[in-house]
Amino acid sequence: MAEMEKSVTQLVEEVEEWKKPSHATQYFAAFSASMSAMAVGAAIGYSSPASAALRYTNSSDENSDAFYLTKGELGWFSGSLSIGALTGCMLAGLCINNIGRKGTMLVSVVPLLIGWILIGLAQNLAMLICGRILCGVCTGISSLVVPTYTTECASKDIRGALGTGFQLFITVGILYAYLFGSVMESWRWLTAVCAVLGLVFLMLAVFLKESPHYLLSKGKEAQARQSMQYFRGKSYDIELEMAELKQSLEESLQVxxxxxxxxxxxxxxxxxxxxxxxxxxxxxxxxxxxxxxxxxxxxxxxxxxxxxxxxxxxxxxxxxxxxxxxxxxxxxxxxxxxxxxxxxxxxxxxxxxxxxxxxxxxxxxxxxxxxxxxxxxxxxxxxxxxxxxxxxxxxxxxxxxxxxxxxxxxxxxxxxxxxxxxxxxxxxxxxxxxxxxxxxxxxxxxxxxxxxxxxxxxxxxxxxxxxxxxxxxxxxxx
The missing domain is CATH 1.20.1250.20 (MFS general substrate transporter like domains)
Incomplete structure (x- = not known):
């Protein structure tokens, strides 16, 4: 009798486990997407050590190969990132509904890496500002697409926790720039260290699955089901969640x-x-x-x-x-x-x-x-x-x-x-x-x-x- 009760209990526990979605694939997707936030955080944090190195003082050697910025020029250097971010926000709104969430994240790496190259090789203020603007474009795109993707891929039980990942990874990226900025004497070499995060994000993003929400909105129900099943686990029944997603999309189109x-x-x-x-x-x-x-x-x-x-x-x-x-x-x-x-x-x-x-x-x-x-x-x-x-x-x-x-x-x-x-x-x-x-x-x-x-x-x-x-x-x- 005891063995039978034990078997029944074990069977109930297994059934309950089948009802729960898998979290491993969701955590991987959230981590991979949030690496974009860390790359963005490094671009934000880079401004502080770089500005200190580029700041013109009475002791600055104007005859050296290096160049320095006045207070007004430092304002443009720091603020130009947000100009790019404004552009990135507008581009993201177009991209996420046309080339998808994954496609938008992959595209966002291009201006980021070009921006870092321009900053690292900069010979004047114009090159620095152009580089910062391009990094800002990635910042603006990421600030919209990453939270959107993470929310759409996460199950209800961990959506709140995963949703905070973007802001958290930005702060980690800022700290990353501060740490390396404190041990590296050259602001040029610091650009290379920060650019590495963009490459890491690119490698991880290649393996991401597209959002089931986006796929369903484009009429690709079979692919949406495959994506949902991947994020929830092979044994999880996705029918109820798919039905809710369909209803939500239909209502948003009607109103x-x-x-x-x-x-x-x-x-x-x-x-x-x-x-x-x-x-x-x-x-x-x-x-x-x-x-x-x-x-x-x-x-x-x-x-x-x-x-x-x-x-x-x-x-x-x-x-x-x-x-x-x-x-x-x-x-x-x-x-x-x-x-x-x-x-x-x-x-x-x-x-x-x-x-x-x-x-x-x-x-x-x-x-x-x-x-x-x-x-x-x-x-x-x-x-x-x-x-x-x-x-x-x-x-x-x-x-x-x-x-x-x-x-x-x-x-x-x-x-x-x-x-x-x-x-x-x-x-x-x-x-x-x-x-x-x-x-x-x-x-x-x-x-x-x-x-x-x-x-x-x-x-x-x-x-x-x-x-x-x-x-x-x-x-x-x-």
């Missing part, structure tokens, strides 16, 4: 959003909130910090080495981004956004205080407050990574109906990268106009306004259905 629909309260109100979240995300000055963090530590006169401080901040960013995957669903969106804005405001204000005191008495500030720049930036990056880094993108997907998300997503992404360019390009001129401490106090003031906005205007979407969320805005559709 097309018009520009006039954007004025409806249940769309307009969350649209305004989403756009403001994107603006506040960049107006906090996070990319100005990330693109120039080595220079910030150089100017602070920190007792620790500039490279060590940069690496510490990079490690903190990776750990904080990883922990946000747990905190977002436990603490809630509104709570984390509010705390994020509050601590970003306090920390960036403190950084401004240091530079204000340094402007009055450099020796006293460095001896007495030398710990403040590193501490402030650790708090700033941590607060951003657990709140304002991932949550605006998550809420964009939670506040709108499926037929609206594509239009809103395109608008929000374009606005976001526009402000990335504005902030990174104007960072140096802003410091010249209102001093370094004034620039940080400006960012801190924006974060303070942002904190009030989060408390008063941002709804909590944690644990709410789409109908409950739209009802919050007063006009759910019938």
């Amino acid at each position: 097309k959003v018009k520009m006039s629909d954007l004025t409806k309260p249940y769309i307009l109100k969350p649209l305004i909130i989403t756009m403001l979240l994107m603006v506040f995300q960049q107006m906090a000055g996070v990319n100005a910090v990330i693109y120039n963090i080595v220079i910030i530590f150089q100017d602070s006169g920190n007792t620790l080495s500039d490279d060590m401080c940069t690496i510490v901040v990079g490690v903190v960013q990776v750990l904080a981004t990883a922990s946000s995957t747990i905190l977002i669903d436990r603490a809630g969106r509104k709570v984390l956004l509010s705390l994020s804005a509050c601590f970003m405001s306090i920390s960036i204000f403190c950084l401004g205080v240091f530079f204000y005191e340094k402007n009055k008495d450099e020796t006293w500030a460095e001896d007495t407050l030398g710990w403040l720049p590193l501490t402030s930036l650790i708090v700033f990056i941590t607060a951003f990574s657990i709140g304002y880094g991932p949550i605006p993108w998550i809420m964009m997907g939670e506040l709108f109906y499926p037929n609206v998300k594509e239009a809103v997503g395109s608008m929000a992404t374009t606005l976001n990268w526009t402000f990335v360019f504005i902030i990174t390009f104007t960072f140096e001129p802003l410091q010249d106009a209102i001093y370094t401490y004034g620039a940080y106090w400006f960012f801190g003031s924006i974060c303070a306004v942002n904190f009030i906005f989060c408390l008063l205007c941002v709804p909590e979407t944690k644990g709410k259905t789409l109908q409950e969320t739209t009802a919050h805005f007063g006009h759910p559709p019938s």
Whole structure:
């Protein structure tokens, strides 16, 4: 009898296992696609050590083979990546529905590698900017296609975890650039090290399966089934999921959003909130910090080495981004956004205080407050990574109906990268106009306004259905 009960129990367990999708192929696909994010992160992080090496100072030897950039030229060098990203976002929208998700990812590697070659061989500012723009094109394409592909290939039970991979791998790529930037004297050789990530991504992407969502949308049902079966495992029954996918595609084709629909309260109100979240995300000055963090530590006169401080901040960013995957669903969106804005405001204000005191008495500030720049930036990056880094993108997907998300997503992404360019390009001129401490106090003031906005205007979407969320805005559709 005991043996029979044991056999029955074992049989039940095996049946239950058959009902669960396989995760191995999904993890491989998510990892391979997210290598694009790591390559993008390296392009973002590259700006900091490269800018420090290219920065013109009184000690720079103008007669050497190397060339140097003024403050204004450094702004173009850093900000030009976002110009390419804007172009990449528009190209991605066309490519993902015409050549597929996999095809778009493969194509995105071409401008990335050409961009790195131009930067590595650059003899003037024009070559540097062209290279950065091309790397930015890959950045813009990846920011749309990778999350799309990962979400469409993932099963419901791990979709949330895999969906955070893009942001996490970007921070890993930034840290990668910081680490190698600290041990390599030449910014030219650093381009080769960063370009390697693009080659690794290319080799992995070749073996990826196309998204079942894309294949089905093109009428290739047999191939869509093969793709779905590959991602879910040989023994998993895909019929229910395929039926749901078909229904979803049919509904999206039947209901097309018009520009006039954007004025409806249940769309307009969350649209305004989403756009403001994107603006506040960049107006906090996070990319100005990330693109120039080595220079910030150089100017602070920190007792620790500039490279060590940069690496510490990079490690903190990776750990904080990883922990946000747990905190977002436990603490809630509104709570984390509010705390994020509050601590970003306090920390960036403190950084401004240091530079204000340094402007009055450099020796006293460095001896007495030398710990403040590193501490402030650790708090700033941590607060951003657990709140304002991932949550605006998550809420964009939670506040709108499926037929609206594509239009809103395109608008929000374009606005976001526009402000990335504005902030990174104007960072140096802003410091010249209102001093370094004034620039940080400006960012801190924006974060303070942002904190009030989060408390008063941002709804909590944690644990709410789409109908409950739209009802919050007063006009759910019938």
